[in-house]
Amino acid sequence: MTFEVGSGLSIGVILATVILIAAMLIWVERRLLSFWQERLGPNRVGPFGLLQVVADMIKIFTKEDWVPPFADKFSFVLAPAIIMTVILMSFSVVPFAPGVGVVDSNIGVLFVLAMASLGAYSVMLAGLSSDNKYALLGALRAAAQMISYEVFMGISILGVVALSGTFDLREIVLAQEENGWYVIPQFIGFVIFLIAGVAESHRLPFDIPEAEQEICAGYHTEYSGMKFGMFFVGEYLGLVLISSLITVLFFGGWLGPGFLPPIFWFALKSFMFIAFFILLRAAIPRPRYDQLMTYGWLFLLPVSLLNLLITGVIILSTS
């Protein structure tokens, strides 16, 4: 078997790497957060606490996996599987480096957006099937938040798509080789995509669907054991996905000075954004739910539309 786009070997390697990185993020996040809060974080298990992930894994696998008797069994079990699946599916169109990837789809951008929308089913089903008022509240919030932020997410990428003239993520990276990184012409698009990405993966400060201080743990209140672990890892997978998408769409993917292999540049850039998301968690307080919606519809939507309009005008007038 050869290591090329779409071969079984590369699919396996990418799948394993992505899941491993998402699991490692549990440790990375705790460590980084604690540095920013003048603590040390988990540093006991293994060198620098690196094996903390193993300890967490053992814990989560050996925990009692309890399905509440009042829950709707089928959708309760299905929900955590959905989020893992859709996010892992989204990774299939991400071009990691030349010759590294699962598939080069000419509708890559649309595919990612579609999969992100399907992710809303996961939280909705989880909240509904739990038969718990906190879970239901969380699911309501999650559904409203994800659906509205998807709108701006889509519109904010359209500028990039218009500039490069393709939906293929690999082509978009190649187009940036000639035209320079799209973060410069599309800075507003980048900021909106970043904000929408935080809301989409419901990370802090937009973790309103699972706001611990308000509604327990939101839609996964009733989950325990490995099912909770899947939501947990799913959230980190979403974080990795958003970071790599920002890298691909706005920061030239694997492009970079030639003294390091392309995959390294991709990893470095993505890690910068992962660290930035963790910094957001450490620094920014959570807005109220209605503030989030108002902010989205009354500010981000007009701005993203304006951005798209101006981009279109410029493309037309220069071509």
Added chain:
Amino acid sequence: MLTLIKDTLTSQVVTLWRVFSHLWVKADTVEYPDVQPYMFPRWRGRIILSRDPDGEERCVACNLCAVACPVDCIALQKTEDEEGRWYPEFFRINFSRCIMCGFCEEACPTNAIQLTPDFEMAEYKRQDMVWEKEDLLIDGTGKYHDYNFYSVAGKKIAGKDKGEALNEAVPVNVRSLLP
């Protein structure tokens, strides 16, 4: 509207930067089992029963500590030796209930019961948290080196009659005042 947006943006960016700059501030954490923190001498930790400078038990089994204890975790029984000294037959502290409030130390008239800066008292079995007199009694005087209850108290014991304590006047013979 524009100033509002500008202020919001700058405040968020400033916040992000301030938090980020904590990266090069030294962590406050004391890595406890490896590094022992400094414990203040007046810390209220593990309870001991001290002895007076002559090496006798200070506790006179007056029960004041047991009464003062808000969680009722001290149990003791008074007894007396042939010299007339009172001492506890047993003295038991249930540390699984003790809240380290120090009221017992406040209440004790003889400075017998004292709290120390030791806090490492975790046990695997709850039963092991009940400490008997043998576990509590130490050989020293604790925080008060010179205090000896019987040398200042009016109680008569072997070798010290009424009126022989420090600062104690000889008892008045009321009958001799009769005309």
